[in-house]
Every structure is written in structure tokens, then in C-alpha cells.
Amino acid sequence: MQRTLARELRGRVGHPVRLEGWMHNLRRMGGIAFLLLRDRSGSAQVVLEDTSPLDGCLPETVVRVEGRVVEEPRARMGVEVRDARVEVLVPVREPLPFEINKGPLKANLDTFLDHAAVGLRHPERQAVFRIASAITEAYSEWMRSHGFVQISTPKLVGSATEGGANLFRVDYFGRDAFLAQSPQIYKQITVGVFERVFEIGHAYRAERHYTTRHVNEYVSLDMEMGFVRDHRDVMEALVAVLRHVFSALEERHGEDLERAGGRVPEIGEVPTLDFDEAQELLASLGEHPDGRDLAPSEERALGRWAEERGSELVFVTGFPTAERPFYTMPEPGRPDRTRSFDLLFRGMEVVTGGQRLHRYEDVREAIRLRGYDESGFAAYLEAFRYGMPPEGGFAIGAERLLARLLEVENVREAALFPRDVNRLRP
Amino acid sequence: MQRTLARELRGRVGHPVRLEGWMHNLRRMGGIAFLLLRDRSGSAQVVLEDTSPLDGCLPETVVRVEGRVVEEPRARMGVEVRDARVEVLVPVREPLPFEINKGPLKANLDTFLDHAAVGLRHPERQAVFRIASAITEAYSEWMRSHGFVQISTPKLVGSATEGGANLFRVDYFGRDAFLAQSPQIYKQITVGVFERVFEIGHAYRAERHYTTRHVNEYVSLDMEMGFVRDHRDVMEALVAVLRHVFSALEERHGEDLERAGGRVPEIGEVPTLDFDEAQELLASLGEHPDGRDLAPSEERALGRWAEERGSELVFVTGFPTAERPFYTMPEPGRPDRTRSFDLLFRGMEVVTGGQRLHRYEDVREAIRLRGYDESGFAAYLEAFRYGMPPEGGFAIGAERLLARLLEVENVREAALFPRDVNRLRP
Numbered sequence: 001m002q003r004t005l006a007r008e009l010r011g012r013v014g015h016p017v018r019l020e021g022w023m024h025n026l027r028r029m030g031g032i033a034f035l036l037l038r039d040r041s042g043s044a045q046v047v048l049e050d051t052s053p054l055d056g057c058l059p060e061t062v063v064r065v066e067g068r069v070v071e072e073p074r075a076r077m078g079v080e081v082r083d084a085r086v087e088v089l090v091p092v093r094e095p096l097p098f099e100i101n102k103g104p105l106k107a108n109l110d111t112f113l114d115h116a117a118v119g120l121r122h123p124e125r126q127a128v129f130r131i132a133s134a135i136t137e138a139y140s141e142w143m144r145s146h147g148f149v150q151i152s153t154p155k156l157v158g159s160a161t162e163g164g165a166n167l168f169r170v171d172y173f174g175r176d177a178f179l180a181q182s183p184q185i186y187k188q189i190t191v192g193v194f195e196r197v198f199e200i201g202h203a204y205r206a207e208r209h210y211t212t213r214h215v216n217e218y219v220s221l222d223m224e225m226g227f228v229r230d231h232r233d234v235m236e237a238l239v240a241v242l243r244h245v246f247s248a249l250e251e252r253h254g255e256d257l258e259r260a261g262g263r264v265p266e267i268g269e270v271p272t273l274d275f276d277e278a279q280e281l282l283a284s285l286g287e288h289p290d291g292r293d294l295a296p297s298e299e300r301a302l303g304r305w306a307e308e309r310g311s312e313l314v315f316v317t318g319f320p321t322a323e324r325p326f327y328t329m330p331e332p333g334r335p336d337r338t339r340s341f342d343l344l345f346r347g348m349e350v351v352t353g354g355q356r357l358h359r360y361e362d363v364r365e366a367i368r369l370r371g372y373d374e375s376g377f378a379a380y381l382e383a384f385r386y387g388m389p390p391e392g393g394f395a396i397g398a399e400r401l402l403a404r405l406l407e408v409e410n411v412r413e414a415a416l417f418p419r420d421v422n423r424l425r426p
Numbered sequence: 427m428q429r430t431l432a433r434e435l436r437g438r439v440g441h442p443v444r445l446e447g448w449m450h451n452l453r454r455m456g457g458i459a460f461l462l463l464r465d466r467s468g469s470a471q472v473v474l475e476d477t478s479p480l481d482g483c484l485p486e487t488v489v490r491v492e493g494r495v496v497e498e499p500r501a502r503m504g505v506e507v508r509d510a511r512v513e514v515l516v517p518v519r520e521p522l523p524f525e526i527n528k529g530p531l532k533a534n535l536d537t538f539l540d541h542a543a544v545g546l547r548h549p550e551r552q553a554v555f556r557i558a559s560a561i562t563e564a565y566s567e568w569m570r571s572h573g574f575v576q577i578s579t580p581k582l583v584g585s586a587t588e589g590g591a592n593l594f595r596v597d598y599f600g601r602d603a604f605l606a607q608s609p610q611i612y613k614q615i616t617v618g619v620f621e622r623v624f625e626i627g628h629a630y631r632a633e634r635h636y637t638t639r640h641v642n643e644y645v646s647l648d649m650e651m652g653f654v655r656d657h658r659d660v661m662e663a664l665v666a667v668l669r670h671v672f673s674a675l676e677e678r679h680g681e682d683l684e685r686a687g688g689r690v691p692e693i694g695e696v697p698t699l700d701f702d703e704a705q706e707l708l709a710s711l712g713e714h715p716d717g718r719d720l721a722p723s724e725e726r727a728l729g730r731w732a733e734e735r736g737s738e739l740v741f742v743t744g745f746p747t748a749e750r751p752f753y754t755m756p757e758p759g760r761p762d763r764t765r766s767f768d769l770l771f772r773g774m775e776v777v778t779g780g781q782r783l784h785r786y787e788d789v790r791e792a793i794r795l796r797g798y799d800e801s802g803f804a805a806y807l808e809a810f811r812y813g814m815p816p817e818g819g820f821a822i823g824a825e826r827l828l829a830r831l832l833e834v835e836n837v838r839e840a841a842l843f844p845r846d847v848n849r850l851r852p
Contacts, residue, residue, distance in 0.1 A: 040621035060813035133576040158850030195466035379852025387486035424584030426805025
């Protein structure tokens with residue numbers, strides 16, 4: 001007999017079925033027992049008269065069940081499996097480090113992460129990472145349907161082009177190599193090839209500070225596009241791709257969103273604040289802005305301000321030139337301000353982007369002004385020497401986007417196996 | 427006026443258009459000139475009466491053209507743009523390191539790679555990496571439509587679980603970390619969570635040998651699935667996903683395949699040779715098999731043998747236990763042989779996979795027998811302690827798959843910016 005998934009049972013009423021999965025729970029009531037069998041599609045209730053094969057078996061035992069599907073309005077799925085025979089495929093003899101079958105997860109984050117190998121089986125945690133998978137899917141869909149080519153660029157790089165303070169050093173056959181902080185160099189180069197590129201890949205920041213906002217290895221949803229008017233074209237693309245991602249989640253993953261406690265944001269018209277406007281607004285809201293960047297509490301204040309205006313997203317544009325990377329396009333006629341943006345989602349920066357310098361002479365001069373070693377930029381400069389259109393792009397922090405969607409404080413809850421200063425395992 | 431792409435011109439006959447792109451070529455003939463403008467969609471022929479804006483401009487100059495579309499049977503696209511006015515957006519003043527606008531690329535591989543930033547613009551090279559992007563798309567499509575969840579797992583790992591000889595060492599805040607050789611540990615753990623997982627990510631091998639078959643950072647198309655009968659279910663899934671990838675390429679990227687010199691293989695029934703059979707066959711073909719693994723020349727010989735039987739793919743199964751990783755499932759009743767396979771594509775191994783050990787005691791014993799330190803496997807072992815179904819999976823080397831599709835000798839030709847012992851740039 002072929003295997004049936006739990007989700008398919010409703011269509012098999014009256015038929016014999018074989019289920020395979022994990023013993024999520026077993027409740028004995030009088031002479032019978034209710035086995036909740038979990039598989040990749042969900043869970044199924046099985047009525048067992050003979051539980052002797054399960055003697056000594058604890059939750060997570062891997063089982064096979066054969067029985068007959070009947071309608072049962074009291075069962076969560078509206079059906080259950082009766083006249084059932086259970087067979088143990090792989091027994092579990094030891095109790096789990098914490099329960100994963102009784103309501104919300106109770107383990108604290110560190111204990112959870114130490115035991116993620118089994119903790120991730122909790123239905124709520126499963127749902128979180130099905131959503132992560134769906135975000136990647138929807139992001140790629142939008143990109144491909146808008147003419148973007150997916151690229152895969154090196155994470156091992158030969159030089160610390162923008163200074164090495166935040167880079168992990170790798171022993172590369174006795175030489176120094178570094179883990180790339182972002183695919184910036186490569187996505188700009190390939191705009192010269194494909195005009196429109198996207199990448200879904202790891203990025204690395206060797207930042208020592210331990211906060212709830214940072215992990216040291218994260219997934220960056222990157223894009224870069226040529227022939228833009230200015231940073232506003234990039235911002236429009238960003239809002240469009242996020243709208244697509246959010247509606248895909250609602251349409252295809254409503255159940256996972258509910259289980260994971262996720263909520264798709266109200267977007268409406270995304271308000272945009274110029275950096276200087278934002279500084280004034282923040283001062284009026286009792287913050288003490290420093291005129292250089294946005295502190296976490298300031299991001300939260302701007303998030304609340306935007307929510308009162310009907311959007312859980314807000315753009316800040318025009319960041320100071322000195323605070324943005326060398327490749328950022330300054331605002332014409334206002335050289336201390338840039339055509340850059342951050343997007344805050346529920347009060348946290350989740351995306352950064354902007355228009356880039358695209359004229360060879362400008363790029364070279366910017367590298368010189370920052371005091372970087374031009375020889376590390378040879379290939380990058382070559383892309384500009386041979387004709388680069390006006391272009392821009394952005395990078396979405398995938399774990400941050402997911403954390404804001406779930407409204408969880410700690411970005412580690414949005415990474416399968418997070419890496420931080422203290423954590424290299426599992 | 428909105429921009430029109432070269433590919434859209436055929437639908438705009440009689441209308442005024444604006445094109446933007448690169449000056450791929452400029453041919454002067456008598457009083458007029460033919461500008462071949464290249465954009466992300468292809469190229470367009472533009473007839474210019476006044477070329478003075480292009481004076482001093484070399485190929486790859488970024489231009490904007492406005493004109494009127496007319497039918498012209500002699501033009502490659504069947505249309506051309508006349509009454510055209512050209513504007514230079516970004517001039518190019520220096521000649522390219524090699525020509526990219528006159529037939530096949532003539533640079534040797536090292537020169538090409540040194541100048542990949544501009545060399546990749548060659549239409550043939552562009553096509554190669556559009557195909558790479560399409561392979562990723564089709565692979566993901568098949569996986570998602572068969573219930574697989576996409577995962578993203580750490581490439582920074584805390585211990586050299588299987589010995590550190592082939593691992594790159596990273597300075598992780600003063601501690602040693604390593605770059606993961608594969609997502610094996612994590613994809614097996616997450617079979618316990620989602621049953622079916624796939625990952626598209628980088629893998630790292632610190633192998634010093636310089637061959638045409640190896641790069642040190644590569645893209646691995648991984649999958650792992652639970653509740654399998656044995657390795658044959660994994661092999662069936664592999665053939666199915668490859669069939670989907672190849673037909674997607676034919677249907678959607680025929681032009682790119684042609685331009686890149688790629689050819690989708692004849693599959694038919696994929697023949698399967700048991701390792702011992704393969705050894706005998708190889709001896710009869712004049713090879714000198716060592717009874718342990720397949721040498722490159724032996725892979726080529728098996729590839730030719732399979733092609734004579736109507737398939738450009740061939741499986742070899744049952745590799746010796748001592749030659750496969752510790753987690754490989756031995757063949758019951760034949761403990762020196764495994765339920766493992768390699769898939770050869772046109773005479774080169776591009777996929778490796780098999781059924782894995784799934785019982786806690788077996789995994790622990792296998793770790794002990796190899797002399798590995800069990801403490802490095804804590805999370806991995808936990809996944810088995812708490813119930814793992816029979817499972818298996820595979821890893822496709824993305825660059826090798828693409829190289830075989832293109833029938834190019836050197837796998838570096840199938841990587842955007844390859845990394846090898848000598849090459850960390852660009």
C-alpha cells in the first residue's frame with residue numbers, strides 16, 4: 001500500500017490507508033488510545049485498540065499505521081483513522097530535552113538553540129521556517145518575472161577592500177582570504193553584464209557586539225538593477241517585491257503564519273522621510289538624534305510614527321555621505337547627502353539600498369577619498385571603465401524580515417542555526 | 427518616452443521607441459552607420475545618419491537611442507530602428523582587453539577570468555550564466571512541487587567533524603571555525619523536522635590539487651528526503667529532477683543553449699552498474715580499476731559505454747564502505763558495500779548520494795569506528811536519538827552539471843568568478 005499524507009486523509013474517507021510519521025502524542029482513554037501522528041503535511045488522529053507495539057516508546061518514535069479513514073467531527077481534521085494497526089519503525093527511548101507536543105514552546109532561547117535538532121520539530125518552529133522558505137520562493141518569483149538573472153558570487157574574497165575590521169579572516173592555502181560582507185562588488189559588476197541581477201546568499205560580519213538585532217552569518221536577499229532614473233526606481237522595485245512576498249505568504253501560507261504568530265503588515269502608501277526631516281521629527285518625539293545615523297530607539301520611534309499613518313513600513317532617504325559606503329551616489333547639488341535609503345519594517349531597518357556611483361572617474365575618486373587601496377578594486381573598476389549605466393540596488397536581511405513579520409524580539413529566532421560571537425553550534 | 431527592450435521591437439513596427447544599452451558594435455558604411463545596441467534582452471540594429479555624438483567612443487559605451495521601428499528583412503531581428511538620434515550616457519574611451527563583439531571569444535581562460543568583469547558581457551558567456559540561473563530555478567521548482575522545504579544552513583561550523591584535512595580554517599573571534607564541506611549534517615537533521623529539504627548554497631573544499639574538475643568554492647544543489655525504501659527512491663527523485671531541469675532549459679532557454687553551445691542530454695532509461703560490475707567492465711575496456719573508487723579516465727570509459735546504450739547518464743551503485751563517508755548505509759548482508767551512488771553525466775561524476783544510516787546506535791558506532799570525536803556530533807546525534815526515519819539524499823555539483831551540459835573541459839568555465847588554489851580574484 002502506498003503512503004498517504006495526513007493532509008490527504010479528508011479525501012480518503014472510507015478507504016484503507018498507510019500513514020508514516022512521528023508519534024507526536026499518545027493519549028490513553030479507557031481501553032483505547034489516540035495517537036497523533038505527525039508528518040510533513042500536518043497531523044492525523046489514529047484510534048488504537050492495541051498499543052502494545054508502542055510499549056516503552058516515547059514521543060518522536062517513528063511509526064507506520066495502517067487503518068481505515070472515517071469522518072469524525074470531533075477530530076481536528078474532521079477525520080480519523082480507525083481499525084488501526086501500528087508498527088514501530090524507529091523507537092525513541094529517551095525523553096526529549098523539552099516538550100514539543102503541548103502548546104507553545106517553553107524552552108528559553110539558548111536551551112532551544114542548543115537542542116534545535118529536535119526543537120525545530122515543534123509545529124510552531126516548523127511553521128517559521130516554512131515561511132522562510134516561502135519568502136525565498138516569492139522573492140525569486142518576482143525577480144525572475146521582472147527580468148533579473150540569479151547569480152552566485154564568491155564568499156571567499158582575496159582582499160579586504162573596504163578595510164578589514166568587520167571581516168572574518170580565512171587561511172587560504174597559507175594566504176589570507178576573507179569572507180565577503182556582501183555581494184556588492186559582484187552584483188555591481190554583473191549589472192554591466194545582465195542589467196538586472198539578484199542573489200540569495202550568505203553574508204558575514206565579524207562584529208563582536210552581542211545584540212538581538214545581529215547574527216554573524218546571515219542570508220542576504222540582494223538585487224541590483226541598471227538604467228535607473230535614481231534611487232526612487234530601486235525603492236519602487238523594493239515595495240513591489242515586498243508586496244508580492246507578503247501576498248504570496250497570505251495566499252499560500254496562511255496556516256503557517258497563524259501557527260508561527262506571523263502577521264503580514266499593513267502597507268498602504270509607504271511614507272518617505274528625508275534624513276534631515278527624520279532628525280527633526282525624532283527630536284520632536286523626545287529622541288536625541290546624532291545627525292549621522294539612526295539608533296535602534298529612533299528606528300522604533302519612526303516605526304510608531306509611520307504606523308499612526310497607516311503603514312508598517314517607512315523609508316528614510318538622504319543619509320549623510322560620510323556615513324554610507326564609498327559607492328553611494330551623492331545627491332546632486334547636495335554632496336553631503338546621498339541617494340540612499342533604509343527601509344524600516346515595524347521599527348527596524350531590514351533593507352538598505354540606493355543609487356550607486358556609475359562613472360569610472362567618480363568611483364575611482366571615491367575609493368581614493370576613503371583611503372582604500374585601489375589595487376584591491378581592479379575588477380570592480382574595470383566594470384566601470386567599460387561602461388556602466390546609472391544603477392542601484394538593495395539588500396534585505398532575510399532573518400530580520402522574518403523576525404519583523406513574526407514580531408519576535410531576537411533575530412536568532414528567525415535563523416535555523418544562528419551564528420553569533422558565542423555560538424558556533426549546532 | 428518609456429524604454430523599449432530590443433526583444434520588444436518586433437511588436438512596435440511603425441512606432442517611435444527609446445532604446446538604452448551598450449554600443450556592442452558600430453559599422454560605418456558610406457554615409458550611414460549601423461549601431462548594434464545590446465541590452466538585457468538581446469540586441470537591436472539602429473541606422474544612424476549622424477554619428478557625431480559617438481566620436482571618440484569605443485565599444486561598450488552606454489547609449490540611449492530614439493527612433494522609429496521599421497521592418498527590415500535583412501536585419502537579424504527582422505526590424506531595425508531608423509530616423510535615429512543617439513545620446514551617449516556613459517562614454518568608453520579605452521579599448522577592451524579582448525574583443526567581445528566579433529564571434530567566439532578568443533581570450534584564453536586565465537586572461538578571460540582576469541577580465542571577467544567585462545568578458546562576461548560576451549553574448550556567449552552571458553548565455554552560460556543565464557542557463558546557470560535557469561538551472562537553479564528549475565531545480566527549486568521541482569523540489570517545491572514535491573513537498574521539499576528550502577533551508578539555509580551555516581557555512582561557518584565549529585568543529586572539523588570528519589577530520590580537518592580538506593577544510594578551510596576561519597579565525598572566529600580568536601577561535602577556530604571552519605567552512606562547511608557540505609550541508610550534510612544539517613540536511614539530515616532537518617529531515618527529522620520537514621522530511622524533505624533542499625538547499626542551494628556554497629560548499630568549500632580546501633583541496634590543493636589543481637585540476638579541470640575542481641574549484642574550491644562551489645554551488646551544491648542538495649536535497650535529503652525521509653521515509654525512503656532505500657537509495658533507489660533517491661535515485662528516482664534525482665532522475666526526475668534532472669528531467670525537469672533539462673526540459674525547462676529546452677523549453678525556456680533554447681536560444682541561450684544554442685549560443686552557449688549547450689546540449690541537453692539523451693536520457694532514456696538511465697543504466698545502473700553495480701560497483702563490482704563496473705570494475706569488471708572497466709577491466710574489459712582496458713582500464714586498470716583499483717577496486718576502491720573511479721578514476722577520471724574510468725568515468726569517461728563508463729560514460730562512453732552508457733552512450734552506446736542510449737543514455738548520457740549512468741549510475742554506479744554499491745561503492746565500498748571504506749571509501750564512502752561514515753553516514754553511508756551499508757548494503758544489508760554485504761557490509762563492505764554501500765547503498766550509495768554516483769551519477770556520471772557524459773563521463774564525469776556530477777552527483778553523489780545514497781541512503782544514510784538512520785538508527786542512533788548505527789550512527790554512533792560508525793562515528794566511533796572512524797575514530798572521529800563524538801563530541802563534535804552532539805546535535806547530529808540528537809536528531810537520531812529522537813527518531814529519524816529511513817532517509818537519503820544527494821548533492822549535485824552545479825558547476826559540473828553546467829560544464830557537462832556545455833561540454834566544456836574546465837569546470838571554471840561554468841563558474842562566474844571561480845576560486846582555485848591560485849585564484850582569489852576577481
